Amino acid sequence: MKLQVINHVKAYRIQFQYTQKELADLAGVSRQSIISIEQGKYVPSLPLALKFAQIFNCATDDLFHLLEDD
DSSP states (O other), X not given: OEEEEEEOHXXXXXXXXXXXXXXXXXXXSOHHHHHHHHXXXXXXXXXXXXXXXXXXXSOHHHHEEEXXXX
């Protein structure tokens, strides 16, 4: 079984009308990190996922979920 983390960071960022740079500054990471997360190339740490949930005022489950491949 393979697990994949799916995220909706880009959709929330657009909904909140943040640029990648603005979100990066709010989260305390680089713009490149935001790009990598949005493209699914990087799975953020739990503290960063919690920070995103705080920024977007939502649950982490709204931002991230697991996809299980058999």
